Amino acid sequence: MAASSQRRKSASKKKSASAKRRPNRTSGNPAKKPIVELGPVTARDWIGAARLRTLPLAVAPVLIGTGAARSTGPEFHWVIALACLAVSVFLQIGVNFTNDYSDGIRGADVHRVGPVRLTASGRVKPRTVLVTGLAFFALAAVAGLAIVIRTQQWWMLAVGAACILAAWFYTGGKRPYGYAGLGEVFVFTFFGLVATLGTTWVQIFDLPQQAWIGAVAAGLFACAVLLANNLRDIDQDRLVGKRTLTVLIGRRATQVLFTLFVLAPFALSTVIALLFPIAWIALLALLAGLPAILIVWTYRKPAELVIALALTSVTALLYAGALFWAFVG
Template structure:
């Protein structure tokens, strides 16, 4: 299926529409691993390399926004988003030319590449170039290309690896040139919470995705197991913080993030309409940011 043609009476696209398409509610998933990774780096080196930390943040956020625009483009031209429940996408609405959305994705991938190259030059870790290329290629083929792996139940693998392990461990290595076990624990936790957000998103779209042949993990395992997996991912992340709290007592405060995670779990299990899951998604995303902040505090205290 192709994209929907724009209605001659459709309202003009505004800056707010573009900002909405960037899906700001997902940005905590890019910020959280950088916060955790920076905390682990300070734990090792007892120094805050704020310029490198900000550079890592710029790379992570740019990649996240690039992925969001790339998904908007790829899903839109396939017709996958024609009847989605969540906020309208630019491409699927027909109000923006697909090429413009594609260029937006390329622009943000380009920003991530340039900042990443600057970090590479600064640290002389030239193998970062390969890591960066892999990240961008993986981001594109999540929903792009002839056989996107996001359409074959592998989206959670991508999110866990790149928005959990790579983002967190890469941030720590850039600043400390070491990977303490605290960084690994934090990376796993960040990845689990990011996967939980994706599960909430895919649970919301499960019926539409099944109709158009988009085989997300939720489509493959069904609604009930998605609810179970979502809950397990969230609780496992908190179990990691409880373990770390025996060595870094401030980590107990990460449990306060359950004030957002608890309602998200409740919504996932009791929702009556798919639209309710948008709230669960936002709460889980907020959980990841609060969790990361408390873990950072625990590491530097």
């Protein structure tokens, strides 16, 4: 009897020691788990959550669209151009924060690599992150409304509303299309075609062929950045059921598609160069694009793809700057 009691006590002690060694397990939903002790949130954390690496994708279509508008005449509508830039940048930041919120409350960002996830880390209340994202959407809406009032293109209010709704439902709502392999469709449409052509239209009320070609190029770069991001997160996305295009087609096909998306804009620049010879200088952006492709094909750790993502964004910005120069030169 005494021996049996002693064995039970010994087993209880072992179980207790094992529990101490075992890491605490928490829910994937940060709204339901305690705040992790990572220190107070700093301005650097908020800046990281804004994902500044993606902002060149907001600047590039405005540069291309403004250059295309300027190529048709000597007048430069710099106030409208700046307002278009504000819309694009605020919308991009809003998308980044609402994605942080939506992915975080679903538990999809628990083991992410890259910038800090405010919601998933539990360091910021989900509602605070959501309100921040919505505030940037509101700023984009105000800048867009100013453009509409200035140009009297009232039908563009519907375009602006569509942009904000598409940004929210990318990862928000009950059936986010970003979880169904349609994220690239969103970024190509809104951060390529709509952003570039919209910028050109509100300045000259026309869409010359160089604007269309540049819009396709901007959209392809945006898709490439998203592919690099999703390739980095492919294993985590599979675990949580986030069916991005990368998850659906696999690593190798994603690497091939990324390469095509980065190189295709340079083929388009040779077409533009037939009308605007300075556009050949856009090929210099390959100095950033080719290393990004190399990393995507040779990476060993997901963290390396953060560099590829940043290089692709820089490629898009350099490319857009070259086209702007060619159009206004």
